[in-house]
Amino acid sequence: MALTDNKLKIPLYLIQAQRERRFYLLLTIFFMIVLIFWVGIPIFMTVMWSLVDPKNPWSYPNLFPPSFSSAQWKYVFDYTNIGRALRTSYSLAPLSMLFSLVLSLPTSYVLGRKKIPGKKLLMLVVLLPIIMPGMVVALFLSRVFTALRLSQTFFGLVLAHTLMSLPYMIRVMTTSFQAIPQDVIDAAENLGASTFVKIRDIFLPMIRPGLLAGMIFAFTVSIEEFNLTFIIGTPTFETIPTILYSFMGYYFIRTHASVVALLMMTPNIIMLFIVERFLKSDYLAASLGKM
Amino acid sequence: MKNKEISPMNILMLFPGVGFILLFIGSSIFLTLVQSFGLFSITGISEFTLENWKAILQTKESIDSLLFSLKMGLLSSVGTVVVAFPIALFFRKGGTGKGIMGSIIKVPLFIPALVAAFLILNLISYHGLVNTVLLRLNLIDESLRMLNDKFGWGVVFIQIWKNLPFVLLIVMASLASIRDDTIDAAKNLGAGYWSILFRIYVPLAIPGILVSMILMFIKAFGDFPIASVAGPIYPASMAGRMHIMATIYQEWDQAAVLGVIIIVTAFIVIWAYSRLAEFVKGEV
Amino acid sequence: MSKLIIKNLTKKFNEVLAVDNLSLEVSDGEFVTLLGPSGCGKTTTLRAIAGFCYPDEGEIFFGDRIMNNVPPNKRNTAMCFQSYALFPHMSVWDNICFGLKMQKISRQEQKKRISRVMGMLGIEGLEKRKPGQLSGGQQQRVALARAIVTEPQVLLFDEPLSNLDAKLRVQVRIEIREMQKRLGITTLYVTHDQDEALAISDRIVVMNSGHVEQLGDPYTIYRNPRTSFVAGFIGLANIYQGNIIAKNGNRYTLETSFGKVTILSEGQKIPKTNKTVKFIWRPEEMKIYTKGAPNRIKGKILQAVFMGNITDIFIDVQGNKIRAQIDEPAKINAGDVIEFSIPEDAFSILRG
Numbered sequence: 001m002a003l004t005d006n007k008l009k010i011p012l013y014l015i016q017a018q019r020e021r022r023f024y025l026l027l028t029i030f031f032m033i034v035l036i037f038w039v040g041i042p043i044f045m046t047v048m049w050s051l052v053d054p055k056n057p058w059s060y061p062n063l064f065p066p067s068f069s070s071a072q073w074k075y076v077f078d079y080t081n082i083g084r085a086l087r088t089s090y091s092l093a094p095l096s097m098l099f100s101l102v103l104s105l106p107t108s109y110v111l112g113r114k115k116i117p118g119k120k121l122l123m124l125v126v127l128l129p130i131i132m133p134g135m136v137v138a139l140f141l142s143r144v145f146t147a148l149r150l151s152q153t154f155f156g157l158v159l160a161h162t163l164m165s166l167p168y169m170i171r172v173m174t175t176s177f178q179a180i181p182q183d184v185i186d187a188a189e190n191l192g193a194s195t196f197v198k199i200r201d202i203f204l205p206m207i208r209p210g211l212l213a214g215m216i217f218a219f220t221v222s223i224e225e226f227n228l229t230f231i232i233g234t235p236t237f238e239t240i241p242t243i244l245y246s247f248m249g250y251y252f253i254r255t256h257a258s259v260v261a262l263l264m265m266t267p268n269i270i271m272l273f274i275v276e277r278f279l280k281s282d283y284l285a286a287s288l289g290k291m
Numbered sequence: 292m293k294n295k296e297i298s299p300m301n302i303l304m305l306f307p308g309v310g311f312i313l314l315f316i317g318s319s320i321f322l323t324l325v326q327s328f329g330l331f332s333i334t335g336i337s338e339f340t341l342e343n344w345k346a347i348l349q350t351k352e353s354i355d356s357l358l359f360s361l362k363m364g365l366l367s368s369v370g371t372v373v374v375a376f377p378i379a380l381f382f383r384k385g386g387t388g389k390g391i392m393g394s395i396i397k398v399p400l401f402i403p404a405l406v407a408a409f410l411i412l413n414l415i416s417y418h419g420l421v422n423t424v425l426l427r428l429n430l431i432d433e434s435l436r437m438l439n440d441k442f443g444w445g446v447v448f449i450q451i452w453k454n455l456p457f458v459l460l461i462v463m464a465s466l467a468s469i470r471d472d473t474i475d476a477a478k479n480l481g482a483g484y485w486s487i488l489f490r491i492y493v494p495l496a497i498p499g500i501l502v503s504m505i506l507m508f509i510k511a512f513g514d515f516p517i518a519s520v521a522g523p524i525y526p527a528s529m530a531g532r533m534h535i536m537a538t539i540y541q542e543w544d545q546a547a548v549l550g551v552i553i554i555v556t557a558f559i560v561i562w563a564y565s566r567l568a569e570f571v572k573g574e575v
Numbered sequence: 576m577s578k579l580i581i582k583n584l585t586k587k588f589n590e591v592l593a594v595d596n597l598s599l600e601v602s603d604g605e606f607v608t609l610l611g612p613s614g615c616g617k618t619t620t621l622r623a624i625a626g627f628c629y630p631d632e633g634e635i636f637f638g639d640r641i642m643n644n645v646p647p648n649k650r651n652t653a654m655c656f657q658s659y660a661l662f663p664h665m666s667v668w669d670n671i672c673f674g675l676k677m678q679k680i681s682r683q684e685q686k687k688r689i690s691r692v693m694g695m696l697g698i699e700g701l702e703k704r705k706p707g708q709l710s711g712g713q714q715q716r717v718a719l720a721r722a723i724v725t726e727p728q729v730l731l732f733d734e735p736l737s738n739l740d741a742k743l744r745v746q747v748r749i750e751i752r753e754m755q756k757r758l759g760i761t762t763l764y765v766t767h768d769q770d771e772a773l774a775i776s777d778r779i780v781v782m783n784s785g786h787v788e789q790l791g792d793p794y795t796i797y798r799n800p801r802t803s804f805v806a807g808f809i810g811l812a813n814i815y816q817g818n819i820i821a822k823n824g825n826r827y828t829l830e831t832s833f834g835k836v837t838i839l840s841e842g843q844k845i846p847k848t849n850k851t852v853k854f855i856w857r858p859e860e861m862k863i864y865t866k867g868a869p870n871r872i873k874g875k876i877l878q879a880v881f882m883g884n885i886t887d888i889f890i891d892v893q894g895n896k897i898r899a900q901i902d903e904p905a906k907i908n909a910g911d912v913i914e915f916s917i918p919e920d921a922f923s924i925l926r927g
Contacts, residue, residue, distance in 0.1 A: 039398045042410035065376040107308025110301045128316045131514025135530035141319040170308050203520050224403035261406045270403040476660035478647040481677030494664050
């Protein structure tokens, strides 16, 4: 009945507990390091590339650029269409966000609070823009748009972006509407609330967090949208994704592409912090398709 | 909790959202289908024909593209799940730093696919950081071709990097629904680590895993930008080939055939998933 | 053989002392209950025995074997959880079979044991159902079946009845006790429900803030509480203290804030140096005064609630609030002035 490790005079069970704790601590630290490398290095490299001095090109076998300069950034802003792309992207996003908001409100209300036959099927239909492979939809929707004279138009792009944002918006709003307890509505009616008052004082405030989440998703989806914009919009319109794609294709200039990539990424990372700070991650999971 | 009447007003209210989607997605899918059979053709002659299907299915390039895309779909979905699952298990245990790690690991989620492709592309290119480091450490003699390689490793790696947080979130949600005292009970009844893993964690996480796998498969199978930037010149991905068919060769009908194949594959995968999900529920 | 010995068990969580130097011996086949309010350390103790938490100090023995190093899946204990902790994705049969599978028991033996246990607990026919399809009571029985089918050395219960409705609780606790008696497994039971503890235990360990207030059989715990905590936690109590003004063998006469009382301290030693004594008596011991009865107390009725079999009364005696419960049919109203008496042996002397 060896109670103690005779050499150290500490009970065995304590040593085992310590060993387990130490193992987990090491694992956690290892994970943290791997994580920082996994996420940090790609971003760091891109930042490096965007700061390369054109007079001292960075090539193998240097691990770092020999000297830094803001020349790349200047070039991209002065000589490419980045300004135009930024303007297009940031006007498409809020418009499509508003559109999808307006379109989704009545739909989400019904889906969230009423009993309808075939609801499962309807929810699946709502998800179609996400499930359907992007390039297929892009190519053949562009033919539809051409027939409707919407191809290469700003309005056509807004419609396309709205189409892609709607699934997220509807899902999040449906969850929000669903979450309002019927008792609260009954109480309001019991106290004499009209439909207008119900909407203004009960529904709208209670769905506000979901609304915000949905709007952020819609905005992000629009900023990142590539396939549809590429087919329907180019060459008349350029957005940040399409301009990045052009820098990655035939005219591959790593340094310019780095600048555009960073430009494209920054609002998203800010969005990440907003979402983490102020929204629950249930919304994230809900909208990412809990089928 | 919910009202039981289905008033016409309600149906009307469904139209803006659902109707919009049905209209545009429906018309494009309809057109894809119909053009593959030769109708609504833009090249003048519109008649039902199976020529396009023959033309595509009998060409080696198309078959190669199909196989390549299938490969990308499978490797991306399986690979991401295989990497995500142990991480999800680790996160379940908790411990210090979970908050910060949680935030860091979510970053790729918020990076657009194209940007992600570019970021990783920088690293794994022939003279990129990964090769430089491996050469310096004398682990390899010659730079690895990880980008635009014939197999498609570059694409797979980018897909895994970009989609890891997405899959991780879903799997973590599944695992979170497992109560701690269920695990305690298993331990109490004599289950060692591996028994708990395979008899409790895996069966209960399978619904989440299946969902993320099919979503990822469809995305990777039908992907355009990543494969065209980081994938091999030959074979092209299905979406890439379709795009070239349509915009460069102006063979819209044949492109439509490829489109239909992509859509049908997506539907087959969804159908297989729902069958599998039922089977898993019934069996376990 | 299956004796459970706990020596000097101490466990801290951050800076909070959850269990403070607890020692306990449970004999083979005995049913011991750990009773106390939330946070008293009873669940921590139970989990330490199951192996889910490492003691900071102290040893746990099953018979002769020290168990501290043994991981939870290698200890021969079986635990019934408050939430039942059934495996949601497995059928009832597979749930019950789980422990046997882990022990690598043969298929025939599995079948034999499971059928027997299901019969014992009256849950035959539920084999193919999933936990989600069972009622609370049924889930509880499945959890119990799953535990006892493994024939453990020690059976552990963590408030298994709290999620059942009141009527079911009373019924199931008796069933648990009878089954335990039949199987003769050493059992440690945790609850905060004092009725439960009194009804089914061989011995009760009353715990408070990590330490043991009193250890004894139900009768002794109830009739002779040692501390004011035990007195207050189990049953109702009038707690007072008085100065000793006379002593006659075992009889002490005390001067209290509500008058003079004479108490009989059988077997409860009061050190000679003590000037004051802290004591309790139970409201149900009080009676309406009849001629010659001891400890005559007159008071004004503050509140009298007729509850059918008893009347629950609060009395004001010289400014002190005293509670009585009497089963006499006389109608008592607030404001009445009534005399009561307390038998001399109804008192219990408190140490803390």
